Amino acid sequence: MAASKASRIxxxxxxxxxxxxxxxxxxxTIVAQLCKDFxxxxxxxxxxxxxMGYNIxxxxxxxxxxxxxxxKRCSNFRETADMISRVGFKIFLNITPQVTNWTxxxxxxxxxxxxxxxxxxxxxxxxxxxxxxxxxxxxLCGVLRGALEMVQMQVEAHFISDVLRGNDTTxxxxxxxxxxxxxxxxxxx
Amino acid sequence: MSAAIPSVAxxxxxxxxxxxxxxxxxxxxxxxxNAFTPIRNPLQFSLLLSxxxxxxxLRSKNSTASGDYxxxxxxxxxxxxxxxxxxxxxxMVCIVDMRGRRVEAGGSGAVGVGAGLRDAELKPVFRAMQxxxxxxxxxxxxxxxxxxxxxGKGGKRITSKKFGDAMKRIGEAWTPGVTTx
Numbered sequence: 001m002a003a004s005k006a007s008r009i010x011x012x013x014x015x016x017x018x019x020x021x022x023x024x025x026x027x028x029t030i031v032a033q034l035c036k037d038f039x040x041x042x043x044x045x046x047x048x049x050x051x052m053g054y055n056i057x058x059x060x061x062x063x064x065x066x067x068x069x070x071x072k073r074c075s076n077f078r079e080t081a082d083m084i085s086r087v088g089f090k091i092f093l094n095i096t097p098q099v100t101n102w103t104x105x106x107x108x109x110x111x112x113x114x115x116x117x118x119x120x121x122x123x124x125x126x127x128x129x130x131x132x133x134x135x136x137x138x139x140l141c142g143v144l145r146g147a148l149e150m151v152q153m154q155v156e157a158h159f160i161s162d163v164l165r166g167n168d169t170t171x172x173x174x175x176x177x178x179x180x181x182x183x184x185x186x187x188x189x
Numbered sequence: 190m191s192a193a194i195p196s197v198a199x200x201x202x203x204x205x206x207x208x209x210x211x212x213x214x215x216x217x218x219x220x221x222x223n224a225f226t227p228i229r230n231p232l233q234f235s236l237l238l239s240x241x242x243x244x245x246x247l248r249s250k251n252s253t254a255s256g257d258y259x260x261x262x263x264x265x266x267x268x269x270x271x272x273x274x275x276x277x278x279x280x281m282v283c284i285v286d287m288r289g290r291r292v293e294a295g296g297s298g299a300v301g302v303g304a305g306l307r308d309a310e311l312k313p314v315f316r317a318m319q320x321x322x323x324x325x326x327x328x329x330x331x332x333x334x335x336x337x338x339x340x341g342k343g344g345k346r347i348t349s350k351k352f353g354d355a356m357k358r359i360g361e362a363w364t365p366g367v368t369t370x
Binding site: 021024025027028029031032035120121122123124125126 | 324327328329330331332348349350351
C-alpha cells in the first residue's frame with residue numbers, strides 16, 4: 001500500500017478527546033505505583049506493563065478497525081508495519097514512529113520513536129538499576145502483541161533502547177513469530 | 190575598560206515546610222584573582238536563604254497577588270535577595286551579586302550598570318524556575334509528599350539532575366535585560 005494512503009487514513013481518523021498531559025500523568029502514575037508495589041523489581045514491572053498492554057491491545061484493535069475503516073487485510077508484514085505506524089500510532093497517540101531496520105526475511109522491524117508522549121517530563125529513578133532494567137513505555141509492546149494477536153499474528157515486541165536511559169533513540173523491536181491460521185483461541189497469557 | 194554588571198550568585202528553592210529543596214551557587218568574577226569564585230561559602234548562602242523566610246512571612250500578610258515579592262532585602266552593597274512565592278507555599282529566592290560579572294564598557298551588554306535592578310528584571314528568572322519546578326512535579330517518580338510532608342516538618346531535597354541542570358542554566362544565562370530564559 002502506498003505510504004501516502006496510510007498517512008491519509010491516520011490523519012482523517014484522529015480524534016482528540018483527552019488532554020495529553022492527563023494521559024501522560026496517568027500512565028506515569030501507573031508505572032510509579034507499580035514500581036512501589038513491586039518494591040523496585042523492575043523486570044517484574046516490565047512484565048506487568050506488558051500484560052496490561054496486552055489486555056488493552058485485545059480491545060483496542062476493534063476500535064482501531066472501526067476508526068480506520070480498513071476492511072482489507074494487510075498483504076504482508078511490511079504493510080502491517082506501515083499501518084501500525086501511520087494509522088495505529090497516529091490515531092491513538094498522534095505520533096508516527098519510523099519503521100526501519102528490517103531483517104532480510106521481512107519478519108522483524110524496528111519502530112523508532114522520535115517523540116513519546118508517555119515519556120514527557122519523565123526522569124527515571126536514580127537508584128542505579130532503573131536506568132538498566134526498567135522499560136518505561138513497555139505497555140506499548142503489550143498493546144502491539146495483543147492487538148496483532150487478534151488479527152492472527154503472533155508477534156514478539158520489546159524495547160531495545162530508550163532516550164530515558166540515555167540512549168540516542170527510543171526503539172522497539174517487533175518480530176513476527178507466525179500467522180495464527182487455526183480457529184482455536186490463542187493460549188492465554 | 191570594563192564594567193561590572195549584576196549576575197546570579199545563588200538560586201534557592203524553599204519548600205512549604207520551610208525546608209531547603211534546592212540550592213545552586215554560582216561563582217562571581219573576582220577582579221583581584223581574575224577568576225570566578227563564589228563570594229560566599231555554601232553555609233553562608235544557606236543562612237542567607239533561611240533569613241529570607243522571615244521576610245516572606247512578614248510580607249505575606251499584605252499579600253501580593255502575583256506571588257512576586259520583588260526585593261526581599263539587600264544583604265550588603267553587593268548582594269541582594271529577590272523572592273517569589275507560589276500559592277502552594279513553595280518559595281524561590283534569587284540572590285543577585287550586583288558586581289558579579291564583567292563586560293567591556295561601551296559594549297551593548299552594559300545596560301543599566303550601577304543603576305540598581307528593577308524588580309521586573311528578575312521576573313524571567315522566577316518564571317523559568319517555576320516552569321522547571323512544574324516539569325519536575327510532572328515526573329511521576331518525583332513524590333512531592335516526600336519533599337514537603339503534611340504536618341509541617343522536614344522534607345527531602347530535590348535530587349533530580351534535570352532540575353539541577355535547569356537551575357544551572359538559568360543562573361548562568363541571566364543578565365539584566367534578559368526577557369526569556
